């Protein structure tokens with residue numbers, strides 16, 4: 001045939017051949033891009049060179065000198081830049097990770113509520129979504145930070161105690177937390193085993209579910225196995241009651257401070273090479289000692305009203321007996337002072353019993369004429385049998401109140417001159433009071449299991465122990481969660497509505513209950529629809545966390561900005577920022593793809 | 605308009621049978637719109653009732669009231685001795701005894717054919733999985749597609765999907781089957797395979813209410829045909845009556861369009 005021997009490739013000139021045109025177009029495209037990148041890079045490098053700004057990453061190793069309030073891993077301003085940036089990255093993960101979980105839970109709840117048949121429930125959800133979606137996020141962050149979390153919670157010196165050992169104040173929220181000790185390593189193999197067994201268990205139950213008679217519950221048994229092996233392993237790991245070699249405490253009782261360290265060189269004193277031991281468990285015992293405090297006027301609405309005193313970190317259960325008295329009993333008697341405890345023995349007010357009923361009446365804690373409280377009145381607490389279990393913090397520090405030898409301060413002859421916080425040792429005190437015993441603390445290190453529970457204590461103006469979330473973090477978290485949950489709520493509502501009405505009707509017609517219809521038929525289909533837009537909301541939340549400066553929270557963007565100001569390495573810092581946010585995006589996209597594949601509908 | 609409408613016709617079942625569905629004085633409104641007016645209908649065990657009528661006349665609404673997918677405002681509906689009231693237990697009871705087949709199949713796209721069929725028997729009837737699957741395969745065999753059990757609905761043709769939907773309803777062991785235009789969404793060449801299944805079902809003695817315009821089906825197995833218009837039952841009779849001597853003008857006008 002005439003047509004058969006016409007070779008199309010030979011006959012068509014290359015500039016008209018779709019195949020060659022396609023290849024040429026791609027080559028041109030790549031060349032243009034490469035040229036653009038080349039021009040951009042050389043220009044930038046030249047400009048940076050002329051301005052004497054770093055264009056490489058060598059500055060990452062130098063000392064950062066940036067103070068950061070919230071550090072998930074140990075950090076001091078002496079650490080290098082890379083560590084400061086790492087803290088920022090971890091802080092971003094901390095806000096994004098928790099934020100995504102909370103926003104999803106609230107979002108699903110609000111989305112389902114919006115479709116409720118109950119008018120009130122539906123209206124609340126509608127108002128929530130419409131209001132919060134339409135207020136700019138920056139405004140919401142500023143609102144939570146400056147209008148709610150800074151002014152409303154009480155000052156740190158008088159925090160709210162929430163049952164369960166939580167404390168809330170204008171500094172933030174603190175709660176008891178479990179930390180890994182030096183024994184944790186012994187538990188890790190068990191944890192690995194537990195996870196392996198659970199995974200095998202799930203696979204086995206899945207198989208069984210396919211073959212078995214009744215609906216088989218896949219998850220309970222593997223989860224019980226996981227918990228049982230983990231618990232058993234914890235027990236076995238805890239059986240070893242020995243302390244690591246050379247574990248020692250260096251505690252100064254009159255400062256109420258000490259550190260737990262490991263005396264590696266064995267010289268019995270803490271040298272610079274001896275590592276500090278975080279989260280070691282200690283007991284501090286003191287036979288008899290004194291604490292002092294002064295009453296303080298607390299201002300409420302511009303008026304001085306109260307005469308409160310606090311003996312920080314002293315709780316009734318820490319002492320066998322405690323007596324609180326005035327530092328100068330004679331003067332107190334003269335002025336008619338009495339003590340009213342709000343929490344014995346550590347907290348109360350000083351008052352004058354004006355109505356003579358022998359009891360504190362509100363109003364008596366301040367002067368009748370001036371309305372001013374009795375500030376500066378000195379009190380002394382004598383404790384007997386003080387004993388407290390303290391978990392060292394991340395830097396190995398343990399803290400108690402600062403104790404002084406019993407009897408020092410009350411010695412009438414020397415009292416005015418003597419510093420109430422000084423230990424026994426002042427020559428004047430020694431001469432004036434023979435019965436003063438040198439102050440000694442019995443500090444014992446306790447063997448620990450793989451985890452210890454660290455409780456929160458409140459010395460004067462900060463939290464000690466436990467886990468702390470600053471108001472900055474809370475404000476940013478609240479704003480991001482509330483804002484994002486409104487969007488997720490809309491997506492969930494849309495997803496549920498997008499499931500064809502006939503699906504619900506078919507399920508109901510088969511006799512399934514409304515809740516079975518929702519959980520077995522509607523929700524699984526809605527999930528598939530909502531997943532991609534919800535993941536993009538997760539990404540939005542992560543990216544929006546760079547509004548953190550509005551709440552003063554030190555996440556990646558904030559710290560990167562400081563680093564860039566200090567080093568001038570604007571381009572490298574920008575590259576690191578881009579890489580970090582891209583990394584998070586990739587992780588989300590990866591998860592989305594996996595879940596999407598598993599949920600995909602099979603079509604013809 | 606409501607005033608000028610002629611009095612409603614009663615569609616009572618022959619007295620020699622045993623009634624399984626009794627509807628008395630049924631009225632339903634969608635807001636202001638009076639969609640069902642004074643419907644009185646009873647169906648005997650084993651009867652096949654075909655409902656015809658122009659689009660929007662309330663046929664779907666009527667059979668959806670029977671399993672309480674729609675709530676009625678007036679009148680009584682009793683299915684197999686259980687009256688539909690606000691009591692959820694009664695509603696559940698009635699739904700267990702009635703199977704429904706929809707125009708748009710409404711199979712669950714995220715479940716396999718077998719899972720579609722066994723979902724309700726396992727969750728509602730609390731059958732063992734093996735029993736549910738055995739029954740499911742029995743009915744899949746019956747509707748002629750035993751080999752599709754492990755496929756997803758999206759992989760089947762429309763006719764196959766509708767047959768799965770019928771098998772799904774039958775596996776629950778209903779006493780009454782409700783069909784809402786089961787063949788209207790199908791390509792002409794597969795309508796026959798679905799009708800065949802329905803004819804076989806009717807011949808086995810299943811009680812059926814079928815909304816359809818397939819008059820061949822009505823003639824073959826229908827015991828009575830009901831013509832509805834504007835929410836009312838206008839005319840009742842045997843299929844032959846409708847073919848040979850329809851009484852009402854409205855019926856004649858409608859039949860002339862579909863025959």
Ligand SMILES: Nc1ncnc2c1ncn2[C@@H]1O[C@H](COP(=O)(O)OP(=O)(O)O)[C@@H](O)[C@H]1O
Pocket residue numbers: 634637639657658659660661662663664665666
């Ligand atoms: N959920 C609803 N809300 C309001 N009107 C409806 C609803 N469902 C059906 N209708 C109306 O009721 C009338 C009867 O509908 P339907 O029973 O579906 O008719 P048919 O099945 O005979 O075509 C139609 O006019 C339709 O528009």
Ligand SMILES: [Mg+2]
Pocket residue numbers: 663664665785
């Ligand atoms: Mg209809």
